[in-house]
Amino acid sequence: MEFSNKEKGLIASLGVTLLVFGWYFYGSFTNLRLSAEPPGLVEFIILIVLIAVLESIIQVFVSFKNNSQLADERDKLIEKVSYRYSYWVLSACIWFYMGHILLNTWFDHLPILTTPGGVFHLLLLFFVLAEVTHFLTQLYYYRKGF
């Protein structure tokens, strides 16, 4: 199974996202306390900067490998479709949490998720799920065809 440079870049980006955020969420959700405050701004900025730097390195590597750095119509179409699916995932997650706020029943057995720290990490998880959907959708259409 041969992958194009674009697909390799997507797989690398997906791997980096899952590794970095997986490590972060594992540490965060296992250390949440009932009275926890949201995480420090410094730790959050470090996380985002780390992700941005790693993604930039991957994009530079992919651009170096590719002869053409410009996305053509197929790339733009696949990216547009993947953004649509990731928007749906993010919307579903937000609606789910809004339902929880209104009904106040789904997380009764997990009060930790109702603390400011829990809410912050849950919302961040929703964004990460949308980003993972974005990568997976692109990979799917690059492999399957469009």
Next chain:
Amino acid sequence: MSQQTLAEKVGVTRQTIIAIEKDRYSPSLEVAFKISNEFGIPLEAVFNYN
């Protein structure tokens, strides 16, 4: 003509040309006309619709 040469002349990537050849992507009309013009043959001779 190589795939890379055709891709450069038409304004797409080589991977897109490969996807078109493998019937995994239907190009836009603009790209389809550019491809047929590069080969100097009518559009219907290059593409068909099943």
